[in-house]
Amino acid sequence: MTDVRDLIRYCDDVLDAARFADYAPNGLQVEGERPLQRLVSGVTASAALIEAAIAEHADAILVHHGWFWKNENPCLIGIKGQRARTLLSAGVSLIAYHLPLDAHPELGNNATLGRRLDFIDMEPTALANGLLWVGRLAQPMTPASFTEHVSQRLARPALRVGRETGSIERVAWCTGGGQGYIEQAASLGVDAFLSGELSEQTTHQARELGLCYLAAGHHATERYGVQALGKHLAERFGLWHRFVEIDNPA
Structure with a gap:
């Protein structure tokens, strides 16, 4: 089992996350309750991805597009509140890397x-x-x-x-x-x-x-970087990993 914070420290170092002045926080955005054994990755931390990750009994979700973007209402209300309730009720962590994963x-x-x-x-x-x-x-x-x-x-x-x-x-x-x-x-x-x-x-x-x-x-x-990172982390930390494709025509 892996402590999610150990994985974050590793990602921060490998992706050189501190180098980027980003539009949203990189790293651990929501801290879950469980040690990390099962990791689901996806492009965007949408409700559909969260539900799919829970169905896979994931302990954490790794995404490219997370939450808490600049100039966005920071309050956990509406859609964001529902997503957060679902995530926290399941005890699942949310990990996001934006520009560091692009580069x-x-x-x-x-x-x-x-x-x-x-x-x-x-x-x-x-x-x-x-x-x-x-x-x-x-x-x-x-x-x-x-x-x-x-x-x-x-x-x-x-x-x-x-x-x-x-x-x-x-x-x-x-x-x-x-x-x-x-x-x-x-x-x-x-x-x-x-x-x-x-x-x-x-x-x-x-x-x-x-x-x-x-x-x-x-x-x-932007489907392929998060898959590559998820696979790399699974090999490095001995995790089960699956990428979940949530179709988006945009």
Whole structure:
């Protein structure tokens, strides 16, 4: 059995959590009552994930999107109150890592997404606090074939805007809501930029920058880091672990 605080200290160190000025607290967000033997991971600490974790007799839930975001009402009322009651009644801990899990060079969302998409020569850049990555395709693709490749690998349709012709070889990416880094991506001389979401201005930026931009889904691009971390922790601490997919088209 593992003390959840020992696991948190390990995660804080491995993920270099103190380096990030984040939008929500990283680490142990809700302390449960039991030693840790069974761990469920998921993308977001929703009611559906909590119920699924309880059904699996989990002692803790590990997520990328936890609770207590900046500028959010901190009171445990409404939906948040119901989630908290369910979690606390079951004695389950909630563990969340946001930007540290995006940035980690092996276990992070960007690293695992790049591997999922078969990118090569991958590396984080010095831009956006290491959240903007760059790499290459093993073989050049057209914008249409690149879109199809990403859609197939992530099992959901990617939305393409911007450049429709030419060859895609050098790619930059930032998972989740990283579309705001599009101009920084263009400064790297890439052919395409991939993130999770599409803002109104992103279409115009992609066209004017001459980039192929893919919005591949916030949830879809951030499924893999938490799985990798959960698997790593299970091996390191001898835990039972399962990733639970709660579908989200966003």
